[in-house]
Amino acid sequence: MPPSTIPTLRQQRLGAELRKLREHAGLTSSAAAGLLGVKQAQISSIEAGRYAVSADRVRTFARAYSCPDQRLIDALASMTGGRMRGWWDDYRDNLPVGLIDLAELEHYATALRVGLVVHIPAALQTTDHARALFKEAVPSLQQYEIEHRVSHRVKRQGILYRETPPPYTAVIHEAALHMGYGGPATVRGQLQHLLDMSELNHVTVRIMSFGKGSFPGNGQSIDYLMGPVPQLDTVQLDAHHGCEFLDAQSQLEKYRHVLDRMEENALSPAASRDLIHRVGQDI
Incomplete structure (x- = not known):
């Protein structure tokens, strides 16, 4: 999905939670990028809320980070997608x-x-x-x-x-x-x-x-x-x-x-x- 130039607080929160999952797994952004097959810059943009991700991508990240909390994963997946205008x-x-x-x-x-x-x-x-x-x-x-x-x-x-x-x-x-x-x-x-x-x-x-x-x-x-x-x-x-x-x-x-x-x-x-x-x- 394309970068988001003006991330909302909700998008920033999603990115921050993905960063917490990565850090809890003991992975650097570089190591996570290699594990997921993406560039390190993309990991950084996602974690800053500047790059929209899909629900499937969030679940892929969670698996790579060995997150066992399915309720949290589902909740994070519900926060995904492009920026919805309210x-x-x-x-x-x-x-x-x-x-x-x-x-x-x-x-x-x-x-x-x-x-x-x-x-x-x-x-x-x-x-x-x-x-x-x-x-x-x-x-x-x-x-x-x-x-x-x-x-x-x-x-x-x-x-x-x-x-x-x-x-x-x-x-x-x-x-x-x-x-x-x-x-x-x-x-x-x-x-x-x-x-x-x-x-x-x-x-x-x-x-x-x-x-x-x-x-x-x-x-x-x-x-x-x-x-x-x-x-x-x-x-x-x-x-x-x-x-x-x-x-x-x-x-x-x-x-x-x-x-x-x-x-x-x-x-x-x-x-x-x-x-x-x-x-x-x-x-």
Whole structure:
């Protein structure tokens, strides 16, 4: 298949996982090239995500690397092929690449877990709430940039409205319910929307109340995107410089544990809905 000049994060991840398999097998890229009958430069391009590979080629690589994990091999094979254009590609000229990569990862995720302190999760925001947030961006955004981001955020939310949507679990600190973005009317609308979404079978919303003495994760906003196998999970962290993506196994294990702790400290879904309702009534 031809080289990919602009590899997506998903393509880069496939290449990185193939590199891990090769290194686990104790092979240099030169030795792997000789074993597979290709040039070393092609191995390097594939591992960098610049060269698309077929599912059959991935299985050939896995056999050559003596990988015994059939579920992982099948999952990697499902990530192959030429670059498929998604709705998010329409925003490549207007938004940071991290937001494009995040939308693609969410599209393919089998389940999502999030933990936030002062924000409502993007997937559960109203357009008015999202617009108010983007107006607070530093440096300031032009109005057309704000509208691009609002439109992109709304389309990201489409994953929750599929015929078979992925399970979505959000742990939100009570502070986020009181932030007041956009004024009272916007806040009331946002809290009602949060209540409505929490009633969906595939959406779980749990609030960590002010009464709790600790907050696991030191208040960091976390998006945990689950892949078809745990090795292909991804963590996305918000940073002032943009999206930060993590996929090392030690990092994945750490953030799984952080989210587990957050859920343990949060109110039940029913108690969380009661709290959201009380906050809304006081506005």
